[in-house]
Amino acid sequence: MTRRHRILDADGVLLVNTDLHGNAEDFGALERVFHAERAANPDVHWVVLGDVVHAPSEDARRTSLYDFDDGSFAIVKRLAELKSRFPDRVHFVLGNHDYGHIGGPRTSKFHGDEVQALEDKLTDEERALMRAFFEDALLLVAAPCGVLLTHGSPDTQLTTLDQFDDVDLATRSDALRSLLGSYGQPRATTAAMLAQVSRPELDLRVVVHGHDKTEDGFFYEGDNQVCPCIFGAPRENKRYVRLDLSARYTRAEDLRDGFEIR
Numbered sequence: 001m002t003r004r005h006r007i008l009d010a011d012g013v014l015l016v017n018t019d020l021h022g023n024a025e026d027f028g029a030l031e032r033v034f035h036a037e038r039a040a041n042p043d044v045h046w047v048v049l050g051d052v053v054h055a056p057s058e059d060a061r062r063t064s065l066y067d068f069d070d071g072s073f074a075i076v077k078r079l080a081e082l083k084s085r086f087p088d089r090v091h092f093v094l095g096n097h098d099y100g101h102i103g104g105p106r107t108s109k110f111h112g113d114e115v116q117a118l119e120d121k122l123t124d125e126e127r128a129l130m131r132a133f134f135e136d137a138l139l140l141v142a143a144p145c146g147v148l149l150t151h152g153s154p155d156t157q158l159t160t161l162d163q164f165d166d167v168d169l170a171t172r173s174d175a176l177r178s179l180l181g182s183y184g185q186p187r188a189t190t191a192a193m194l195a196q197v198s199r200p201e202l203d204l205r206v207v208v209h210g211h212d213k214t215e216d217g218f219f220y221e222g223d224n225q226v227c228p229c230i231f232g233a234p235r236e237n238k239r240y241v242r243l244d245l246s247a248r249y250t251r252a253e254d255l256r257d258g259f260e261i262r
Helices: 024-040 072-085 096-102 114-119 124-135 174-181 187-197
Strands: 005-007 013-017 044-048 090-092 140-143 147-150 206-209 218-221 225-228 241-244
Touching (some): 013 024, 024 044, 072 124, 096 114, 096 124, 096 174
Parallel strands (some): 005 140, 013 044, 044 090, 147 206, 206 225
Antiparallel strands (some): 013 241, 218 225
């Protein structure tokens, strides 16, 4: 059985980042945070919320926000190594850009066909490694501290955490499209979705998601959604999230800039 969701423990530290889009320097900075946390306490989870591939085009890289080379495959390779080394601690959640390499819709943010543009630069062996990594990805991570972690911000088509377990990802569906491709939802929609997927021992109140961006580094939506941003933010504003898994987060603003949002 292929499990596409993961429920974390109720203690330890949770690190979360969103879209990297081929920025290997940002990935390296996050990896250093992970290892520093592990040095202090090995009970650390790191969740990467998708879109690790597809860097800006050469023209787009002329702006300071996008001035980096394409390290897409280097990120995938290193993440695969870390997942192999820490299989219960490093978790990868599929993004819509990643999905294009295993049968999902092909994106065209910086190239007409970003899947083709990246794969043309890779060897057969590299393409196989990347596809295998994406095919094994999670779609949802939840924690008893009250957070649901996804790439997009899902609507009420998400009815259970195990909804996509054993689903062939090459078979597209409206529910999967919503999960991977939705931006912020109205507060009531997210509240209804969280009520659907919660259970007595897992009361989920806040969605931490990616897919969107802001130069401010993060934003709240409807008091139950938070989007921390790395891609599309200037260096000084790039944000990731650090949560205490033994704590309780019941509203988006419980994730405070300078504390949980770093």
